[in-house]
Amino acid sequence: MRQLSYSEAIREALRLEMRRDSNVFILGEDVGQFGGCFGVTGDLWKEFGEDRVRDTPISETAIIGTAVGAAVTGMRPVAEIMFCDFLTVCMDQLVNQAAKMRYMFGGKAVVPLTVRTPVGGGISAAAQHSQSLEAWFTHVPGLKVVMPSTAADAKGLLTAAIRDDNPVMFFEHKLLYPVKGDVPEGEYVIPLGQADVKREGSDVTVIATSIMVNRALEAAEALAAEGISLEVIDPRTLVPLDEETILASVEKTGRVVIAHEAVTRSGFGAEIAAIIAEKALDYLDAPIKRVGSKPAPIPFSGVLEQFVLPGSQDIIAAVKELV
Amino acid sequence: MRQLSYSEAIREALRLEMRRDSNVFILGEDVGQFGGCFGVTGDLWKEFGEDRVRDTPISETAIIGTAVGAAVTGMRPVAEIMFCDFLTVCMDQLVNQAAKMRYMFGGKAVVPLTVRTPVGGGISAAAQHSQSLEAWFTHVPGLKVVMPSTAADAKGLLTAAIRDDNPVMFFEHKLLYPVKGDVPEGEYVIPLGQADVKREGSDVTVIATSIMVNRALEAAEALAAEGISLEVIDPRTLVPLDEETILASVEKTGRVVIAHEAVTRSGFGAEIAAIIAEKALDYLDAPIKRVGSKPAPIPFSGVLEQFVLPGSQDIIAAVKELV
Amino acid sequence: MEKEKLVDLYRQMVRVRQFETKVSELFAQGKIPGFVHLYIGEEATAVGACANLRPDDYITSTHRGHGHCLAKGGDMKLMMAELFGKKTGYCKGKGGSMHIADMDVGILGANGIVGGGLGIAPGAGLSAKLRGTDQVTACFFGDGASNQTTFHEGINIASIWRLPVIFICENNQYGISLHQSKHQRVADVADRAVAYGIPGVVVDGNDVMAVYEAVGEAVKRARAGEGPTLIEAKTYRWHGHFEGDPTVYRSEKELAEWKERCPILRFGKHLVEMGVATEQELDTIKAEVDNEVEEAVRFAEESPLPVPEEALEDIYA
């Protein structure tokens, strides 16, 4: 199959959806001629023009507010927030407006809004440009939360997100942007709410999101050599969550490691662990282990940053405590 | 002992700290002559004047920003955000500035800032005035998170929060404001990070926060009549968390219900469940149950609101599934 | 303006006044729960502004939104039922006073977040522009809201993109207890238009014709693609910030002075003087509106409460 990078796959989904539906448009900082801070929107501006690939002022509240107002009056905006850390300046428009509008209005509004934003560390961008804040949004009824780990998933899930009639938070990972993978051509939709078993295995279930899926697959490879078999599950969408696939794997292996790059404390891994501790306790042969960032802001210096961020070796260590 | 309401206890802590340390001051919307939207700051304005009990514009970003700037230059501000729902408009100043400043600056700044804000439903204030958003802040290294359930705890913990050299989020519950309890006179400090066993018991551990402590005690009373003995633990501070007290109780009872008013999904209960599933799995004789708000924005109409919010009957039901 | 329209302006103001007066009573009786922010005294602003709008135009409203919703064509019965938390209400009891919306007549929602609508309105404007319609959006907000995030970012983005939005600041002198002079150093919020390179207009918010004309001009500009206008309507709320507010922060004298300038009395007098209507005709309108309000109350009272389980519906589309 044809290979695309994760960012090319995202751009392709945007391009196809914009061709398909004239109500789809993009807005964000430097998404036009500049092509996006990480180059994701690239040349879309050339095909669709300034109106549909709109450069905005550095006003995240206005970006999301405008997107909400446009969505609720018939458009299908895709807003880019340059770093997910900047969601902190537009939380109200996401959490109190977009997420709740339909409900507060008794079901009479639709808010088909997609917010794309990168998470993650690894590029020495320090504490205000490296966070992974997806867990916050999973706490807010009314939002959907998507987090692809591969180029193909990025394309299929973004297509679904744009077509979804609800506000969808779409979290990309900076380090994944250049990573290539097979990506189906043409229309490709992955329904929200379906986990993917990225690798089958029998000894330990690793539930991983975003870049930690890659780390988990590395760990699986390394451990396979030692005769330990990991099953790697990528929920892909955190809300709605495919509990079934997760619980079936736990039943099979009896051992669980949950891995995400976000700070462990109150990360989405806590929610997954809690679900398992409620619904699959009897299957468990060992404690549930979580792997995530250590409880610190992300530091600048590479040695410090690598220490705080989780890696495949942390997954390996967690697995070894279980088997 | 002398009885005070929860809001009187908070006011007393504020008054005593303001008398003790001239660097302590209050800022927020309508905290002066108006006495605060829920009457908490009351007459403090009369004793300390407009300078130290400052009415602000309706500018939450400026309130927290100003508090951060004042804290880092030697003051000890106590900011009031009228409803915790409005934290959504000042997340950056809390999460990216206050929480991370000390760290980003290599330990060379102190940010002794307290943010008081009410959580909770129960007064038909609907979706934008009823949330319980404390879990978000527990995900952010650099912040401390406090959530008192009684008047005495409110006084003792707020005193500790104000004296703490770190940014502390102090979550009050609207429905608790009028609730009276014994409150020690004079200086009273409860160190942050100490859970309180609100009722001893042997069959099931209920870990509850804020108003759910009261609901848990009601449940305990009701279930005692049926011969079921609940141990009710109030962590009081979520960050830092007193894991020891929690785990000791789990060891004793082997059964756990976690109750908070926030939406269950990705609430702080998930974190507590995950900790138990990692560190105390062997003690567990039954699945970990969580009780929280159902996955909906808080609705306006009383019948709907009561359905969404958790109550003592939900705790009772959860307990009965375990024993 | 033709007589019919003039009389209708009067009727609309009376509808708002009587509705709010009744809500105040019902709140005091404990029949309406939650927070209730009344529009009494400010009627001319919503009515004068909305008289320029078509059903397919949009408004964004505020926590003090009953007046806007009625003036934009909201259904009084559905509003009252919503305030009662009934299933037949606009939001099926899920929203209450602060979240009344009617997508069919362009009411994009009252809003519990001060300044919330200032974020959203530019989006409705952009939507009309991208869809190639000439719909406009009127964005109501208070003097207090003019110090929020969304005021600055929202008006700026509307200005650079020349969006068809009319920003209408209802300067009722206070944000809860804080007088305007203590929350900003400008005397006129309209002066802030300079910061966005758009026209800023001050108008007597208690003069329905003045509001009508000022907003009319702005609507014309917006429909012509000339971008947004900031209009400041000077007015006053007679009641407390919310029902139950003892208003310690203001004087009886100040209130009395503003009551002198009642927008309804004033416009009624004007209509009679101009020979557009007689006192009797005006009384008839009041009586008719009384009936309409009574009917709305009856509808609300007789309507069923929602069923608890409905709380879990309408979250996702």
Next chain:
Amino acid sequence: MEKEKLVDLYRQMVRVRQFETKVSELFAQGKIPGFVHLYIGEEATAVGACANLRPDDYITSTHRGHGHCLAKGGDMKLMMAELFGKKTGYCKGKGGSMHIADMDVGILGANGIVGGGLGIAPGAGLSAKLRGTDQVTACFFGDGASNQTTFHEGINIASIWRLPVIFICENNQYGISLHQSKHQRVADVADRAVAYGIPGVVVDGNDVMAVYEAVGEAVKRARAGEGPTLIEAKTYRWHGHFEGDPTVYRSEKELAEWKERCPILRFGKHLVEMGVATEQELDTIKAEVDNEVEEAVRFAEESPLPVPEEALEDIYA
């Protein structure tokens, strides 16, 4: 101004220029990680502004903060070591370019959030006021930041409380790729001062004396309790937004024109013409600064990296 001070202004600008030029080289060599935003071309603004400040005055800075930090008295060695991510750096390697701070000389931090400092600066001002000192706070920010939340709320609160804050907008024409004409409809950011009832001043940001004088006036006002001033310094960044930006959004011609207006060349020429310094003296300064920069690089290169476990220190006091 006495000769010594004039020459020092020159030296400070050269320090910023040479520091940044070296950082650019080191970044290209892969020795400095992360995002680096350089101040080359804008030196006169930071230097002219900070020349009015005492060590106990405060500044808040931005992502483009090296110039502010040097001009406010930051230690070049500690800065360079921080950029290298070394343990001896200002932040022990935890902050990097965007978070350099020095509480001892009043640098309340560079800031990775556009507009971040606009929120914090009023607090430093309030603090000084409450503590009864006459310290002032200079708040640097970009033209792009003037469309952020914190610009509006921060300046408003500083204005109503008459806080001793000088808001200094460095209008370098762009927010990343977006030209000012596309992100706001005012030609002068200073016009926005009207919205807060404070003085707004436009100054040539490439003229160090003009900046010095304008900020001096504002500092005088602030110390006298007369409240904040908004100063807009028109300038230009010679490099891309960050190192590595191909700057497709602007023309070579535009860049060349601004290079003609180099603040350092210009001021150097002026000093020579005025007989304040000779070409030779200026060359000596450059040579001295070159040494200073080399020494800073040596310090940074020779310093140890932090130990991984240190990442878990300095989170709580």
